[in-house]
Amino acid sequence: MSRTLAGFFGLLVLSVLFLVFHHVHAADDIHGGWSEDDIRNMRGLRLSVAGIAGKNRSNELLQRDDAIELGRRLFHDPGMSGSGQVACSTCHRPENGYQDTEFMTFKLDPEARHRAPGLLGVALQDWFFWDGRADSLWSQALAVIENPSEHASSRLQAVRHLCARYSESFPALLKDCSRVDLPGAPVHASPLAAEENWRRLSAAQRESIDKLFVILGKSIAAFEAGLLPGASRFDLYVDAIAAGDSTAAAILSEKEVAGLKLFLDARVGCINCHNGPMFSNSGFFAVATDTPGQPEHDRRRGIEILLNSEFNCLKWGAPENCPKLLYIKKDEAETAGAYKVPSLRNLRHAPAFMHDGRFKNLEAVIEHYRNPATLPLRHVDIRPAALFPHQREQLLSFLNVLGTEDASK
Ligand code: HEC
Ligand code: HEC
Structure with missing residues (x-):
């Protein structure tokens, strides 16, 4: 008797969950399964050379x-x-x-x-x-x-x-x-x-x-300043999705779309730093790519050189043009081991990745984010990204979408 009752309640809970999920999902399903939030995020990544x-x-x-x-x-x-x-x-x-x-x-x-x-x-x-x-x-x-x-x-x-x-x-x-x-x-x-x-x-x-x-x-x-990236398949996809155009599905494969979803997922984290039209937030972050025991050529050192440079904005220009230098973030704990967030456009033909070229392919970069070589007492700005093997492949296929056929653009 009690087992039947438990089964009944179990079914009830499942049905309610299904209804709730279905409702949320249906509300999201405006443009090819993307929510308004996703579309806003994707538009922020769309190529723009304004500015x-x-x-x-x-x-x-x-x-x-x-x-x-x-x-x-x-x-x-x-x-x-x-x-x-x-x-x-x-x-x-x-x-x-x-x-x-x-x-x-x-x-x-x-x-x-x-x-x-x-x-x-x-x-x-x-x-x-x-x-x-x-x-x-x-x-x-x-x-x-x-x-x-x-x-x-x-x-x-x-x-x-x-x-x-x-x-x-x-x-x-x-x-x-x-x-x-x-x-x-x-x-x-x-x-x-x-x-x-x-x-x-x-x-x-x-x-x-x-x-x-x-x-x-x-x-x-x-x-x-005239060297500009061309629109990638990702940019064409965003345009089509935003316009509610049914051809979007032909622009990216299912695997690439799955990779894009992972890329946008705040829990995976890529989007926190790789955002904006160049997939970079222009910041400096520590992603466990320094080499302990070796002299660092990181942001901390970069700031020292910059402030002494005779051609920096303050020394060779008008101070009103230099807000970013006047308000530069100097905190040593944050700048140690930090490097500039690079663009992710047109990486396909790069011979190696990260500031020192430590990774020879994008698979190795993704593996690094899954399991960063963190050391005790070292400041890092990333957490391991929980990614199954098939998800790592999806993410990789998405990164490859961010280039153009003609590598000179
Ligand atoms: C906390 C900020 C941050 C997060 C989160 C982050 N990155 Fe990065 N990414 C960086 C920085 C900084 C570098 C450069 C590090 C270096 O050169 O040593 C970098 C480098 C890269 C590179 C190499 C590019 C090149 O030209 O060498 C790739 C590819 C990359 N990130 C992809 C990703 C992916 C995919 C994710 C999500 C799993 C991710 N990043 C999450 C900050 C971040
Ligand atoms: C011997 C190889 C070499 C030559 C020659 C060279 N570069 Fe570079 N360039 C590099 C390296 C390596 C870096 C990265 C250095 C670093 O970050 O410490 C770089 C960085 C840059 C950057 C910064 C890009 C960014 O995203 O921050 C620009 C711009 C650039 N170079 C332009 C030039 C120009 C202009 C010339 C000619 C006057 C030039 N380079 C000559 C190797 C070279």
């Missing part, structure tokens, strides 16, 4: 055609490097989303720790480099030229090359070149790379060199 001008306010050359053309030529010009053999495009390969495909940085300098990220959509970022040690795209380029693992040059050499090769073709931009005719001066001079030579130049010469050096950086940045 580039606002983020690059300190670059008055951003939209000048001559600067864009000069920047394009400089980007491909090995003549600016110390060896005369390395151009920006040596590491940032245009045919592949401007990513490094051959670990060039590590080949050129075995001590280098970071891999070269892709540059599509780079002008939409707030901070540059994995540790964010540059606060503008143009000052980023200047740091490369004087970095021994990259161009290994100095500002005097770069400016000399700029003037010798380009001042005739770009007279309006490079009129100050007439002031840096320096017969007898050494090849290299810079407060960073060749300090003694730099001090021997007159104050007026140093000022002219710095001004031209900044024009060089701003021209390269003007060119880079």
Whole structure:
């Protein structure tokens, strides 16, 4: 008797649960099974390149055609490097989303720790480099030229090359070149790379060199601002879903949609950091990718370098343009072991992942999030993401949707 009663109540509870679930589900089932919340979240991830001008306010050359053309030529010009053999495009390969495909940085300098990220959509970022040690795209380029693992040059050499090769073709931009005719001066001079030579130049010469050096950086940045990702299948899918268009189902496979659902799921967590049109919240977080016992090139160190940089927004610009630098988050506990949240667009052709290229494929990245190598006393911002093997495959197939067929866009 009591078993029958228990069975009856059991059935009753199940029916009520079914009705409640069905009701909630039916309410959600507006656009192909997505709720309004999901659609809002997906729209936030849809590609948009609005906002580039606002983020690059300190670059008055951003939209000048001559600067864009000069920047394009400089980007491909090995003549600016110390060896005369390395151009920006040596590491940032245009045919592949401007990513490094051959670990060039590590080949050129075995001590280098970071891999070269892709540059599509780079002008939409707030901070540059994995540790964010540059606060503008143009000052980023200047740091490369004087970095021994990259161009290994100095500002005097770069400016000399700029003037010798380009001042005739770009007279309006490079009129100050007439002031840096320096017969007898050494090849290299810079407060960073060749300090003694730099001090021997007159104050007026140093000022002219710095001004031209900044024009060089701003021209390269003007060119880079035009490097934009193309719409991926994900973007087309969001448009179709938002429009209630029945073709959506043909754009992503069921497996890819399942991966997208996991990506949006707050319990899995990806969306907490990888959000916005570039799948990055522009922040710095610790995801257990530091190497204990080794000098860190993390956000904590990035801030130190940035605040001392002579080309940061406060030192070379108007303070009203620098709110992000004025209110920079310096808390050491939070910045230790933290790296910039990278974009997830166009990862397909990357040779490796994370700032130091520690993972050779996306499977390994997902496995890391499932089971991060956390150590006692180390601050991390992630919790292990509970994912079954089939869910890891779904997530992977979704990440592969975020690229375009033509990898140069
Ligand atoms: C030897 C290889 C190499 C060369 C040459 C090189 N880069 Fe890079 N680039 C890198 C590496 C490695 C990083 C990441 C470094 C870091 O974060 O510490 C990087 C980072 C960047 C970033 C920051 C991207 C981001 O998402 O933060 C930009 C922009 C960039 N490079 C542009 C350039 C430009 C412009 C040039 C030429 C003036 C150039 N690079 C030359 C290897 C290179
Ligand atoms: C707390 C913030 C945070 C969360 C949550 C997070 N990520 Fe990340 N993600 C990062 C940071 C920071 C990096 C760069 C770490 C580094 O370079 O060492 C990164 C790197 C990556 C990369 C490598 C990209 C590249 O160019 O190397 C992929 C892929 C990735 N995350 C996917 C995911 C997925 C999938 C999830 C959810 C399971 C997720 N992330 C959750 C912050 C986060």
